[in-house]
Amino acid sequence: MKPAPFDYYAPESLADAIALLAKFDDEGVEAKILAGGQSLMPMLSLRVARPEVLVDLRKLAELHYIRDEGDTIAIGSMTSKRAAEESALIRERQPLFHDATMNIGHLPIRAHGTVGGSFAHADPAAEYPAAAIALDMQMKAVGPDGARVIGARDFFVTYLTTDLAATEVLTEVRMPVLAPGTGWSFREISRRKGDFALAGAAVLLSLAGGRISDSRVVVFAVNATAVRLPAAEQVLRGQAPGEALFREAGLAGAAEIEEPIADVHASADFRRHLVSVVVARGLAEAQSRARG
């Protein structure tokens, strides 16, 4: 279990990194960005990932930050998950993202894994993509032609694939702070604590006059990417919250999942069922936190 050989570069600036990526792209050399490496390293050691070159972003101090921009929180892509976990700003103003962070692996993984790395790796069972879709987060990428901002809906393309070009670096992720009174939940069902989820849900719920005025239901670990469940949201709209309604929403959401993932831990059927459960539970938790 030792990685196959590769060349290694640790550019000193973002511009250098992009220039390097562009050069390798031109030369037809397969280069891969190394952020924290917590997902990439096992793939290298198992030799299922065999890049010719690794471009390590660890020296880019400019990508380490968590910034309060009023209604928005901006996180530099090389910020560690542990830094995100320990940020009072995130915990207080966007608790869904905080809870998503707490569900990621174990503490030492979060210490070295980066926020941006999770977004760019786009594992179907990863927490951040679900949070990103739930929160309509925006991803900032910089490439040879400059910067662009990609919405979460467009960013996650499919299994381990994002909209990022081979020459682009994800530099920042941006999220709105939680609107006052909005209830939230981020939870997952897994075999052991810290394992990849069998099914997970990120949920937002707003109440007005005792009825559900708005909701957002996103599930992950069941398809190639995290998916929003409009059918579940539809069931909730305008209704008085309650356990029966949440179950119904869960079932409606689960029913619209196409071909859930099957693996040694859960069949497609079971995963679909767990979606209904985790959505219902998430909604109940979100309701308990919602005001209005």
Next chain:
Amino acid sequence: MTNAIPTSFDALPTTQRRFIGREVDRIEDRSLVTGHAPFIDNFTLPDMLHCAILRSPHPHARIVGIDTSRAEALPGVAAVLTGEDMQRWCNPTATAPEGWGPYSLAVGKARFVGEPVAAVAATSRYIAEDACELIDVEYELLPPVADATTALDLATPLLFEENGSNLIVGRNFVWGDVEGVFAAADRVFNAKFRWNRVGANPTETFGCVCQWDLIEDRLTCHGSYQTPSFMGLGRAHVLRLPANRINIVSHPQGGGFGGKGGPRGTDIASLLSRKSGGRPVKYIEDRVEYLLAGGGQSWDRYYEAWLAVRADGTVTGLRVQLLDDQGAGAEGYGTISVAKPLAAFTGCYRIEAAEYDVKVVCTNRAPSYPYRGYGPPPHNLVLESMMDLAARELGVDPAEFRRRNYIRPEQFPYTIPSGNEYDSGNYEATLDKALELAGYAELRAQQQRARAEGRLVGIGIASTIEPGVFDWNAYATVGVPGVGVPEGISIGINLLGEITARVGFNLQGQGQYTVVAQLLADWFGVEMGAVRVVYTDTDHAPPHFGQGGSRLGVSISGAALGACQRITVKLRRAASVLLQAPFEQVELMDGVLRVKDMPQAQIPLAQVVGAMLARSDLLPEGMQPDASATSVWTAPGRTAPDEMGRCKSYLTAANACHVVLVEVDADTGKTEILKYVIADDCGTRLNPSNVEGMIQGGVAQGVGAALLEQYVYTDEAQPLVSTFMDYLVPTINEVPMTQKAALVTPSPFAPLGAKGCGEGAIHTTPAVLIAAINDALSPLGVQVRETPASPHRVWSLIRSARGDRASV
């Protein structure tokens, strides 16, 4: 001198027992907590090469050709090994029964995914792995034998064509009037079970450093070996060397719990050393290799059982049919795990007749190896589930049902139908202690309240026997010859009264070195710090076996006591001259040699030894200046098996009762353990904290087997589990913190009355957790009969019970 080995602390020559039987810090620990213990991967030799192994990606395939030229050309590669070398230099591995062993690298065909096909020695592991990728193997795929249930079909291909069948062992054991008791029974209960593969998974995988001395034709193998002498004998057979030319040097092991893949890895590294001109070769199995092929897989079983019960609740007969999947042959001695249940076939109960119908087959899964307990955990799941089934059907509380059927205290020693003799016990007292600790009545009330709320809460009770101190005779039924397993120690006292004990096994975690030091310190009246326990390799060690079969704590105590007795006789002879008293009048007590009737006439131990070693002029005529002794212990009174496999096999029978409370989440199928209590009677406890650690560790592995762990294979015999992402070992968040109570019914036969205690909890935990889940599910009318009780499996049962009402 033929002093009997003492069976209680009272016989120790001390009036103030300070160490043995008490909680003391382990002498092993300083090197372990500082990272200084010489685990095998910390060991290097000059000019050492590193081995990587190319493994078969196919479950069953003919090897048409292997081209190693590209690998050999890679800079840094010193040697490449293939099946051709095996045929030239080796024998296939020895097995029990004979004839089911492959070569250490596949010859002719590969029989499971992960089977070694070729190997490389290079200057680094990285380069060795690069080279493996450059070996071209042409395979011709053969249809696989994917599952035991089809292994014996006539149309099924054969793994070992020369044997004419995939049946390794087929036996029908009948003990007592089975037909009679079943005919006379008021009720007969029947159920089928499936126990899926689990395995040891110590945190350290196997590793070795082997060097073939081409000049002297000798082989030295350093490695994480738990049974060094046995390993040496096996290598001698395979590598065609005299066994006394192979030195096995065991290193501390990062856990054992059964086979660590040692034989093949050792053979391959040894032959690579031979092929590279005698340079030392290190092989460290990685986790993927371990999970695929490293001796970590055990107990792949289909069971059907029948229990005969009289109207008054007396269980009279047990029939068990077992179809056991050994995987690709018998190289791992996994067959033994089918024989071991004979040592406690009918558990804690007075069951007068029993039948065991066994079919052990081979398939294209990975070969089966030993795992902690070596067979009884699945058997106990079957037996205890059958007891629960009968109790539930008869409307009797499961605690009460067990109580009615226990072997009673006055019946010991008690011979069970399958032939073994239980030394002692008080099973009802153990049950009562567990029920008391659990607050059983309150638990039942709690369960009633929970059920009223629609929650699935269940209580499990399991009572088991842990056969301890194994003997070869227990395994005669699968072709292992012999009676008696030696464990030796050499003890010497130096001029300054300091003691060195040399043993043939290295550290593995159970704390036996500490037990030896405790015992010697009390025997000779010195501080534990004055005792050193030293590992010696097979070139130097007294006869030994090492860890295995819940025996080493007891066996090494027996050996140590024997050596102490012999040294004491020498000390008394010398002291009788120094004290001018008759030999019979001189005794060792509290670290001095003294005259029995005149205790003020005494000499400290160190002075006596000093005189022995430095003043031979004072010694009695013919006495050697030697304060040392070697003693080898084996369980007394063992017998050869009869035609039905009946014999006195395991010396001790420990007993435990576990009571647990669980809640099953009906929506997710997940089981949460709410309460877990244990009453355990393993006789005298030589070091109570060691015992508690053995119990709690066994619980953790039992939780894994019951709820989390499984080696999953496809219908084509492809393994789906090759990382720790898929093989789910329990973490702190899955293992219950248990409440434990100790009962002490000493063994009348074993040294100091201590019983084997390393495996009791894994014998019990899977059974009790499944029992609790079944109790929780009983209102739904479904029962778990397959392990692990994973969320998926339990949810499927719940869904079937609810008639598919909500399909999602």
Next chain:
Amino acid sequence: MAQLHRVRLTVNGREYEREVEPRMTLVDFLRHELGLTGTHVGCEHGVCGACTIIKNGQAVRACLMLAVQADGAELRTVEGLAGADGLHPVQQAFIEKHGLQCGFCTPGFLMSTVELLEGTTSPGEEQIREAIGGNICRCTGYQSILESVELAAQKMRAGQGS
């Protein structure tokens, strides 16, 4: 072979400099290049926690990192715990509470525990579980480990070594 890269770092207060292949993992670097074999390798894919070390003040997995990524880092390993005055209180606590059997996973547990207790003097059980929840022990069943960490916290509060 890929081009070698220079790695300079500090381990347990001592500076090291080596030229390594970029593909070398940090745990292999520590063990085989620097001879610091107290950090163990259990799975090489980040699940078991045996290789846990402290990098720049935080517990991390040394198998999930390349040596080149640790260039300039300050590392602590199990070898750095005991000093001239004897064992670290965390080591002492593990001995006293029998928080180890085979001891192979122990260095990882110790480093996770040290990081925890240097940050908080009175951790609750949940905090302890969070800190060591990613470390696998196959021997002890964790009960004595939990007790060891609690005792270690007590010892460190009392400011006592051994």
